[in-house]
Amino acid sequence: MIRTVRLDDVEELLxxxxxxxxxxxxxxEYDVPTVDEFRKRIETITEKYPYFVYEENGKIIGYAYANTFKDRAAYDWAVEMTIYMDKDSRHKGSGKKLYETLEKELKKQNITNLYACIGYPEVEDEYLTKNSVGYHEHLGYRFVGEFKKCGYKFNRWYNMVWMEKIIGExxxxxxxxxIFKEIEK
Structure with missing residues (x-):
């Protein structure tokens, strides 16, 4: 079941x-946010955008949301997409359903451009593969840019790529x- 996030979901999402x-x-991100920090993130995002969870047998196995792409009025029609699935629930189609639900609601909001910011390794390792780029390509996103060695984690440098999908005219x-809350009613 896909449903709108509730604040009492915060611990499961975290x-x-x-x-x-x-x-x-x-x-x-290096440090796991506190429950309060994560709750505030949810509250801020849901002031304007949809935020969904995927629940299976009463357990949350993933979540996806849209957020501000850039904080300037001219960018209002563009959003940054985010999805996280439980590590044991990946590659089962649930993420695709989450993104499809999110896209449907974003279209109702008159959003036209979707962007995904994705960590990208020059050489795959135990911390990062190229799977996320393949996943987004499968969903209709196209590669639009790459930043070289801009992220440093686990004593390694990683690239970051941007992908884009146009969903409106x-x-x-x-x-x-x-505002999502207004169209949700």
Whole structure:
């Protein structure tokens, strides 16, 4: 089941995310955020954008959300996408369903451009593979740029890539971006 996040989900989401912080270079964050920090992140994101969890047999196995791409008015129609799946629940199609649900709601908000910022190794290792780029390509994203050795984690340098997917029309008189909470009702 896919549903909108609730603040009481924070500990389960943090459990999923902490694996990636502590064991991978998928996130360039070094320290696991506190429960309060993570809750504040959820509150900030959900002021404007959708944030969904995937629940299976009463357990959250993944989450995905959109957030501000750049904090300037001209970028309002663009968002940065994020998804994290429980380490034992990957490669089962649940992530694709989460992203599809997220895209559907973003279209209702009049969002046109989706961006994914992805850690990318020059050589795959135990902390980072190229799987995320392949996943996003499978979902219709295209590669738009690479920053060389801009992330340092586990005593190694990693690249970062941007991928893009266009989900709306770029009209001369763009419709305003709507707040998710308002269209959700």
């Amino acid at each position: 459990r999923i995310y902490s694996y990636y912080v502590e064991n991978t270079a998928i996130t360039f 770029h009209k001369e008189n763009a419709k305003p971006v709507l």
